[in-house]
Amino acid sequence: MTIEHKPTPPDPRFPGSIVVMGVSGSGKSSVGEAIAEAYGYPFIEGDALHPPENIRKMSEGIPLTDDDRWPWLAAIGQRLAESPSSVVVACSALKRSYRQKLRESASKGLAFVFLHGSEAVLAERMRHRSGHFMPTSLLQTQLATLEDPTGEENAVAVDIAQPLETIVREALAGLGRL
Ligand SMILES: Nc1ncnc2c1ncn2[C@@H]1O[C@H](COP(=O)(O)OP(=O)(O)OP(=O)(O)O)[C@@H](O)[C@H]1O
Numbered sequence: 700m701t702i703e704h705k706p707t708p709p710d711p712r713f714p715g716s717i718v719v720m721g722v723s724g725s726g727k728s729s730v731g732e733a734i735a736e737a738y739g740y741p742f743i744e745g746d747a748l749h750p751p752e753n754i755r756k757m758s759e760g761i762p763l764t765d766d767d768r769w770p771w772l773a774a775i776g777q778r779l780a781e782s783p784s785s786v787v788v789a790c791s792a793l794k795r796s797y798r799q800k801l802r803e804s805a806s807k808g809l810a811f812v813f814l815h816g817s818e819a820v821l822a823e824r825m826r827h828r829s830g831h832f833m834p835t836s837l838l839q840t841q842l843a844t845l846e847d848p849t850g851e852e853n854a855v856a857v858d859i860a861q862p863l864e865t866i867v868r869e870a871l872a873g874l875g876r877l
């Protein structure tokens with residue numbers, strides 16, 4: 700008997716833009732950069748589009764409100780709408796209403812890669828990074844605010860309790876199945 704070794708075909712590329720979402724410390728920037736590189740799309744760091752007042756509040760351990768987040772989501776939406784190519788964005792997108800706002804901005808479709816993990820894993824990752832404005836004390840309100848996107852259109856969930864390479868591979872496979 701001969702066993703044929705067929706090469707695995709690459710995952711199809713999701714044609715629209717991609718938001719890598721989740722609470723602080725879930726790996727949005729790390730995973731988002733890797734997906735952007737794999738797809739050849741520009742990467743947008745959502746945190747860089749926060750108004751300075753939002754960064755000040757979070758640095759002081761004050762959770763953002765809806766009113767704080769709408770102008771920020773509008774800035775991200777504008778980048779999605781104006782970008783000539785599809786892009787990958789790191790953005791917490793914690794609530795369904797925020798995601799709906801972003802979906803309205805992206806004309807070629809929008810997928811969400813949801814990075815989820817336990818509070819223990821998230822707190823560990825936040826504690827071990829240095830020079831970041833977000834204090835670990837805000838993790839609980841981040842988790843309380845989060846609305847799970849499972850079941851929404853074009854949403855892929857990936858467990859973060861695995862090496863970065865595995866998370867990226869699962870995200871790309873999930874996007875390829877959409
Ligand atoms: N799979 C992983 N295994 C171990 N460490 C990881 C993994 N993914 C990310 N990290 C590390 O965890 C920390 C948080 O990751 P990252 O900054 O990408 O998250 P984030 O969601 O973008 O955070 P924030 O929104 O708060 O800026 C970083 O120090 C990063 O290097």
Ligand SMILES: O=C(O)[C@H](O)[C@@H](O)[C@H](O)[C@H](O)CO
Binds near residue numbers: 746763791793
């Ligand atoms: O919606 C929010 O509360 C914010 O976007 C936060 O999630 C941070 O920007 C980010 O995660 C940085 O730590």
